[in-house]
Amino acid sequence: MITMIAAAGENNELGKDNDLLWHLPDDFKRFKELTTGHYIIMGRKTFETFPKPLPNRTHLVITRNNKYEKEGAVVVHSVEEAIAIAKADDDQPFIIGGGEIYEMALTYAEKIELTRVHGTFGADTFFPEFSRENWKLIESVAHPKDEKHKYSFTYETWVRK
Template sequence: MGVVTMIAAAAENNALGKDNDLVWHLPDDFKRFKKLTSGHHIIMGRKTFESFPKPLPNRTHIVITRKKDYKKEGAVVVHSLKEALDRAKEDSQPFIIGGGEIYHQALSMADKIELTRVHGSFEADAFFPEIDEDNWELTASEFHPKDESHNYSFTYLTYTRAQ
C-alpha cells in the first residue's frame, strides 16, 4: 500500500460543505487538487461522487456506499473504506477525497493530509475531523491571499503522521 492521503478544503470551523456542495469557489485549489490526484485512485463516499457532474478525468474513482446494488459507470463500487483501500493497493498514493463521514473513518488509516484551510467560518452540514497535533506534524504551509478570483484567503497545509 502506498501513502494514503486525505485531501480536503475545510474552513477554520472545519466546515466542508452544505447540501452536498462546497460553500466557496477557489479555482487555484481546484487546480492543485487536479495536479495532486491525477493518475491516482480517488476514494469517496457516494454523495461526494454524485456531486460531480461527471467522473473526473485521469483518475480511478472508488465509491463507498452501503447500497448493495449501487452501480455507476466510471466508478468502482465498494462497501467499506477497508475494501476501497484494498482496491487501491497498487497505487503509490491513493487519495481520500470525502465526504465528512469518510474523512472521519479514514483519519486513523491515513499517512498524510493535504488540507486547504479556508480562512473563514461557514455554516455547513459536513465537517472535516479535528487534526490532533500530537498525531500529526505540519510539514509544509503556503498562504494564498484573497484576490479577484478568490473570495477568501486560504493556506495549503501538508501534515504527515507523527512517528
C-alpha cells in the first residue's frame, strides 16, 4: 500500500524556502513511528533538508539530475521507478514530499496520513488537492495546542475508495 504522509495547513500549505512552517514534536514522533523500517520516497530538495539520512529507513530520492549521488540515498529519476523499487521489498512505502512529488504520486497513493495543522500560513509549497469523492476519511484524532505545540492539529487517515 503506497501511503503519502504530510503535515499541511488549512490551505494545504507545506513549507516555504525548503523549510517547515511549524514545529510539532508529537507529529515528528508519529512520522518516525509510522515510517521506521520502511522505504521513504522523496524529492531531492526534501532529502537535502535532512542533516543526515533518517535512521532505519531506506531513502529513495527522485531527481532529474542523472549525475546526482548522495551517501544514504538510492537515487531514481521518476516516481514510477521509486515505487517499483520500494514495492519489491516493502509492502508499505511512504511518499514524504515535497509538493511536486506529492502531486506526481497522488494517482498511485492508496492511503494518506495527513496532519492538518489548524492555521493559515505563507507558503511556496503545497499538498495537492484530493477529491472526497475518491477518498474516505477513516480516522481523525485531534491534538490541542499546548506548551510544546504552537498550533492545534488533527491526524487524519484517508483511504482511496
